[in-house]
Amino acid sequence: MEVDYSAIKVVGFDADDTLWVNETYFRDAEEQFASLLDGFETKNKIDQELFKMEMKNLELYGYGIKGFMLSMVESALDISNNTVSQATITKLLNLGKKMISHPVELLEGVNEVLEMLSDRYRLIVLTKGDLLDQERKIERSGLSKYFHHVEVLSDKKEENYLNLLDHLEINVSEFLMIGNSLKSDVLPLINIGAQAVHVPFHTTWQHEEVAIEDEDVKYLKINRLTDILKYL
Known part of the structure; x- marks a missing residue:
């Protein structure tokens, strides 16, 4: 798939199973x-x-x-x-x-990707889950230095993304989301006019599984996080 990320200024990352094992x-x-x-x-x-x-x-x-x-x-x-x-x-x-209390286990290439992209883009974390637990994992991961903002959302629906991007004064057309869930990290972004990258994790929670029936839905799928460096 050909992609054009020339307008992208802000890159958002899901946390669980995108940055670390969950x-x-x-x-x-x-x-x-x-x-x-x-x-x-x-x-x-x-x-x-x-x-x-x-x-x-x-x-x-x-x-x-x-x-x-x-x-x-x-x-x-x-x-x-x-x-x-x-x-x-x-x-x-x-x-x-x-x-x-389990130690945070970073996925392969996470530090490399964040190190490279943090010089060129504003990076943020957009994740679901318990606030205290996610804040704890961010701190233990050693990755907080790369991010301008960390947001723990109650859900990842179109409205949640629109409200947050508006609050952070981020233009939807300048935002790219990267995550492992089609349901939470990809489709809602495509629907609001942003861009998204799918990085599948080998295990997916049943609640996050979704089938793509519309072949016109355009998003980039990569095999591992480091592959994004070919496009950004």
């Missing part, structure tokens, strides 16, 4: 959750019930590990008909705490 830890936690409850239901059923609980609670808790922890506890109570042991609940809470 979804892998959720998948590992789901496996442990299923193992802890395997005396009550099949793994497939347990997986389904946990996802349903996450979707039910999303509007209340938002995105992030803390909401996931609460959904695990509530789902465990439901699946076990309120007979799950206190010890198992404690293990679920500790599982979530372990996720929160």
Whole structure:
């Protein structure tokens, strides 16, 4: 695909699974959750019930590990008909705490890309999740020096992007977003007249999966983050 980024002045980056590993830890936690409850239901059923609980609670808790922890506890109570042991609940809470305290694992080439682009563009982070957790990861990552602004959004819909770009006085036509989610990082930007780059991660949360039916939707897809240096 031919792209023209000559008008771009600001580049936005998603954080989880674009700058650092995230979804892998959720998948590992789901496996442990299923193992802890395997005396009550099949793994497939347990997986389904946990996802349903996450979707039910999303509007209340938002995105992030803390909401996931609460959904695990509530789902465990439901699946076990309120007979799950206190010890198992404690293990679920500790599982979530372990996720929160996990070291930040940067994806390949992140420092190289940010170092190169920070000299030519204004860089910002636009991410979803728990504010405290995301701020903590930004600090632990050592990447904050590259960014002019970090924003933790409640959601990544067209309205969220438009409001933020307006607040930061960024012209939509001068903005490029880079992320791993078509649903959150690409399609909303294309719809508001900005540009977007898709960098797939090997694991995608079910809630973020989306099929592209419109062949006229134009965005750049790259295999790894460092490939963006060929275009910017």
